[in-house]
Amino acid sequence: MSASGGNKAIIAALTANLAIAVSKFVAAFFTGSSSMLAEGIHSVADSGNQLLLLIGGKRAQRERDKSHPFGYGRERYFYAFVVAVVLFTIGAAFSLYEGVTKIVHPHDVESPIWAFAVLIFAIIAEGFSFRTAIMESNPLRGKQSWVTFIRRSKSPELPVILLEDLGALLGLIFALFGVTMAVITGDGVWDGIGTLMIGVLLAVIAVVLAIETKSLLMGEGASSEMEQQIRAALESTPEVDRVIHMRTMHLGPEELLVAAKIAVSHDDSASEVARGIDEAERRIREAVPIARVIYLEPDLDRSHTPTA
Template sequence: MASVTEPQESESVGTVVVAGAANLAIAAAKLVAGVTSGSAAMLSEAAHSFADTVTEVFLFVALRRGAKPADEEHPFGYGKESWVWAFIAALFTFVAGAGFSIYHGIETIVEGEESGPFLASYIVLAVSFAAEGVSFLKARRQIRTESSRWNVTTRRFLRLTPDTTVKAVYFEDSAALIGLVLAAAGLGLTELTGNSVWDGVSSIVIGLLLLVVATVLASSNVSLLVGRSVPRRVHTAIAAEIAALPVVTAVPTLFTMQLGPDGILVAAKVDFADDAPGGEIERASDEAERRLRARFPEIRYVFLDPTRGEPGRNHLDGGLDARPL
């Protein structure tokens, strides 16, 4: 939905770099605390943060590769490549983060482990929560700003946005905060009861949380890679803009596709008035492209195919409809 201008892209790159460095430092602290205390939940949180660090690397590559200009080999640009790297990032979270957490949690429950001391773990969790909280608030502020610009709810924006980098950061920060609370709960219950089962259960729940986040992000990127249309409201507005031209009788077919986080392709079969001369049809086609780009700067390509259709029958029911996340 949202376009990415050059300053916004530079800001996104900086955000990813800072988040990656912060995650790496937090992961190292969690690892030390986990090894010292023997806590499965802390080790799972360390795996979580290491996975987030590698994910930030993939997202950095996604931003760089997806911003490459179009060339003869790729005339529509490299926007979709950003979703390839974002998909790889989601798979890494699935395998490295969720896989390790679930496996280590089961191992702790089955075999049992000696835990303690806990103080270092609590300190690391508190510092990590503060750091992740700052990152989360920044991501949430960006999401709210963009959703307000498009006059949609935050939930709908997250569902429809083609900028999966912003979506990934928001979801990862949310999962990180929840995971820290779960790890603290597991440690607290283990310390109170002296039973490491709670620590193992906490680790498994953290793994399941990562599994859900990875699945949502992977599904979103796959949908965009296959060739997802624009949101239904945008689709309807595009059809209305074309149909409003004086020499246009109807727009019987309209197809749209996201070419990247900031690129849209529009292809339509247009029924022009039978008595319209060729020159007027050409001028109308140029006017349609001008209007569409003025209203939706993300539109990069507009292809109109003159065709015979039924007067007044416009393709208004296409586009992506919002479903629950």
Template sequence: MSEAEARSESVGTVMVAGAANLAIALAKLVAGLISGSAAMLSEAAHSVADTTTEVLLYLALRRGARPADVRHPFGYGKESYVWAFLAALFTFVAGAGFAITHGVTTILVHQHSGHYFVSYVVLAVSFLIETVSLGRAVRQIRREARRWRTTARRFLRLTPDTTVKAVFLEDTAALIGILLAGIGVALSQLTGDELYDGLASIAIGLLLLVLAIVLAKANISLLVGRSIPERLRHEVEQELAALPTVDRIDTLLTMQLGPEDILVAAKVDFHDDVTGADIETAADEAERRLTERYPEIAYVFLDPTPSRPGTRARHTRHTQEDPSA
């Protein structure tokens, strides 16, 4: 799968999720207003937050895909993480904040109108629609995991494409939220006590809070300048070390410039007898090998480093290690 195909699939996943969330939000809102259920209204807020998030994620994909220019020579890939971070922030403020405060209010003062049937119907239909959206995200994750020769779980944890990660987590949280709302409404109906409806609303808010924190942390890490996964970094190092004129790799630094762009920079100790022409040839060969094996690598910079006692310890950084890989 090419970069363009992967980006197109992410756009499709986001659009499917956005359309599903918009339809579900309207249905939940109507059901919440008719029934007066705090859990249903919280679920409506949940879906509204998810819909807004999908719009921001769509902007992330479009804005981040712009080509490099004079003012931004490494492209706009990191801008996608700005929009994705704003999406997580909106989930935190709008979704979690409304659900928790409305749940507390319900426990203290609210009286349920008693129209339970419409809530059950909307929750059941919403569950089916969210399952379809989640299924698309899961299929994309599995294809991408096979492309990177890793497990789906590891890909989801380390992927720099936070849009597909956000859709997967949001759809999963939506299904859990629907179940919580259903339990809260059912217990309120059986007991006649609105405590359970309010508690369900608070639980949905806490679920959204956890989701927002997870997504925000992932995007902040990428904005700061996260390295590529450790296994991939070792493979890059092996490719560079395999060049015939290379003695050793003193330092290897990598960074995700965007969901589909990687920067590789290395301090390389060449053999003592190589010429300037040999170094230029080695640099071209390194770029060719790496970009053929990993099309996501957009930039390769090699810095020839003389081999002198103590030089590495005083003037260079040791090879990167990724504790999260």
């Protein structure tokens, strides 16, 4: 994912959420609706999350140093994980608490026209943000399903924004459902039910994000397609007989570490082996440009060594 593409989706989501948060709090003040209050907190949490993603992207661009010889690329994964924690602790926990409180102690929704007007505005704004995230994701997604893209993407920003925007749209629908039912029936319990639904939704999204970003933080390897390209590049090098074993790990979304033990002929001189390693590295970088850190260890091809 290009930084500009990810930032465009983040800024679109941040702009929409700040405007929506203000309108939701105004509606919550005039209506006394817990669904609207929960949605306001949800938008504030989302806005904070988008700021965290921007900070993570900026910090990840720092040059490698003595204490971090492989650079800071994985800071993007850390901040994406923090987003999941914030979404759960602030968004989900508050909504669940507020929903239970309003179910136990319900009260009527006052001036519902405020709630309906704000919810319609918010749905339009979130729809714009969601559309931007989809458009930025499509070139990277290719023919993958959305579920596969979110699970396999090594760039955390777009999957996070996609899930946040989807959650925001569904949350608005839940809030609209709760407020509408409360107005129709005259029973404020429905408002609490809508709030509870928002809390459960945010908790589910937060757990999904936490699982996916935890995997990236732990150090994910290259995709199977990328590993095949690397192996093919190595084995196409004349001085390399075969790949004995290979390990890969993402140091960041656009930086891959490749470590491999390669078999060379026992008749090759040291200079020939060195030239072969240089050529193999060139071919790997040509096939997989994000392979920035490459370590190749030559070994004798014992499977073809003549026996006495």
